[in-house]
Amino acid sequence: MPATERRELILEAAAKVFGERGYVGATTDAVAREADVSQPYVVRMFGSKAALFEAVLTRSLDRLLAMFRDAAAAFEEERATDPETELALCIGRNYVDLLRDRGILLSLMQAFMLGADPEIGPVARAGWMRVYRCLRDEIGLTSEEVVGILDRGMLINTLVGLRLAADWDDPDVSEMITTAMPQKAGIVRALADERG
Amino acid sequence: MPATERRELILEAAAKVFGERGYVGATTDAVAREADVSQPYVVRMFGSKAALFEAVLTRSLDRLLAMFRDAAAAFEEERATDPETELALCIGRNYVDLLRDRGILLSLMQAFMLGADPEIGPVARAGWMRVYRCLRDEIGLTSEEVVGILDRGMLINTLVGLRLAADWDDPDVSEMITTAMPQKAGIVRALADERG
DNA sequence: GTCTATACCCAGATAGAC
DNA sequence: GTCTATCTGGGTATAGAC
Numbered sequence: 433m434p435a436t437e438r439r440e441l442i443l444e445a446a447a448k449v450f451g452e453r454g455y456v457g458a459t460t461d462a463v464a465r466e467a468d469v470s471q472p473y474v475v476r477m478f479g480s481k482a483a484l485f486e487a488v489l490t491r492s493l494d495r496l497l498a499m500f501r502d503a504a505a506a507f508e509e510e511r512a513t514d515p516e517t518e519l520a521l522c523i524g525r526n527y528v529d530l531l532r533d534r535g536i537l538l539s540l541m542q543a544f545m546l547g548a549d550p551e552i553g554p555v556a557r558a559g560w561m562r563v564y565r566c567l568r569d570e571i572g573l574t575s576e577e578v579v580g581i582l583d584r585g586m587l588i589n590t591l592v593g594l595r596l597a598a599d600w601d602d603p604d605v606s607e608m609i610t611t612a613m614p615q616k617a618g619i620v621r622a623l624a625d626e627r628g
Numbered sequence: 629m630p631a632t633e634r635r636e637l638i639l640e641a642a643a644k645v646f647g648e649r650g651y652v653g654a655t656t657d658a659v660a661r662e663a664d665v666s667q668p669y670v671v672r673m674f675g676s677k678a679a680l681f682e683a684v685l686t687r688s689l690d691r692l693l694a695m696f697r698d699a700a701a702a703f704e705e706e707r708a709t710d711p712e713t714e715l716a717l718c719i720g721r722n723y724v725d726l727l728r729d730r731g732i733l734l735s736l737m738q739a740f741m742l743g744a745d746p747e748i749g750p751v752a753r754a755g756w757m758r759v760y761r762c763l764r765d766e767i768g769l770t771s772e773e774v775v776g777i778l779d780r781g782m783l784i785n786t787l788v789g790l791r792l793a794a795d796w797d798d799p800d801v802s803e804m805i806t807t808a809m810p811q812k813a814g815i816v817r818a819l820a821d822e823r824g
Numbered sequence: 825g826t827c828t829a830t831a832c833c834c835a836g837a838t839a840g841a842c
Numbered sequence: 843g844t845c846t847a848t849c850t851g852g853g854t855a856t857a858g859a860c
Binding site: 452453454455456457538541542544545546547548549553556557560561564565568575576578579582583584586587589590592593594595596598599602604605607608611612 | 795804807
């Protein structure tokens with residue numbers, strides 16, 4: 433298999449493992465197992481665990497920003513037929529779609545929680561501000577609108593990190609998820625079911 | 629020193645370290661250093677690192693719920709003189725005050741991000757739902773209001789985890805923090821300054 | 825109640841074969 | 843490009859003295 437393809441496979445596996453266990457809790461061995469290669473190969477390809485994590489963050493951030501741009505484009509298109517449509521809703525819709533690959537949002541979130549780390553902190557802050565500037569300058573939102581998008585986003589990330597949907601049977605749980613993601617609760621439930 | 633006092637001292641140190649580095653990244657040695665005791669003593673007192681983490685979570689959750697109740701009481705009192713006052717604002721005010729001890733909110737947040745862990749996950753989900761039920765049943769908010777409180781809370785937790793205020797000089801950073809916490813940006817900045 | 829010394833395990837990284 | 847074998851460091855936990 434060509435190295436570029438293997439690389440993408442490993443990055444995807446790594447995003448999942450880092451997202452689930454955090455930077456320190458994730459082992460290169462677990463990543464290797466997930467990608468069906470040997471542990472030394474993972475280290476070899478990226479140089480170190482830290483470098484692998486940075487590569488994962490770059491990839492995740494690129495995907496996230498691409499999603500925002502896609503959502504903005506979809507919004508423009510939709511507005512032609514429905515002048516009542518809202519950008520925030522379009523973004524919310526695409527955000528939940530991103531959750532199909534939980535590693536993308538959760539690996540970023542894990543990095544955000546390590547701001548006190550001298551190596552990861554600066555990278556995480558820079559990444560966060562790229563998100564902020566993308567929404568404000570490229571998508572054209574006001575700072576209030578951006579914060580409104582981000583805070584619901586962080587709540588959703590937390591619910592996903594918690595695996596709260598695993599307790600869907602608890603009526604309080606389903607009530608809270610449905611309230612937080614009204615348009616998309618069905619998908620969340622289905623994803624939780626199929627993944628246990 | 630009596631054991632109960634030492635215990636509280638160690639719990640406070642542990643909350644800080646777990647909040648900064650996450651469950652796996654935190655070492656019992658770092659906790660011990662922070663509390664000025666030996667590493668084996670920390671393990672001895674709580675039995676294991678896992679048990680220590682659970683004790684930290686219990687303590688953090690108790691503090692958080694107590695804060696909500698205090699805020700609700702303050703709201704009732706305030707409403708006597710100012711009928712325009714809002715509960716969400718009272719809670720927001722007290723929430724930021726909790727940040728003086730970042731360990732409380734960040735250790736909880738780190739647990740929330742480990743929902744996939746078979747040991748920590750159930751504890752984290754149960755803790756989260758205690759928060760939800762407290763706000764809904766004891767404080768008397770609707771589920772929409774609770775979600776509105778929680779999403780801004782999760783954004784603030786993320787900003788604190790990021791140590792974003794460290795980059796206050798960046799005008800985009802100060803704009804975003806001021807937008808997210810209008811009443812309290814001054815305090816956040818002051819805390820960031822004094823702690824570097 | 826608190827320490828020092830240490831056993832033991834596990835994870836990241838390297839060497840080197842194929 | 844990819845593996846097996848292995849070195850090494852560091853972190854939890856235990857033993858046992860004071």
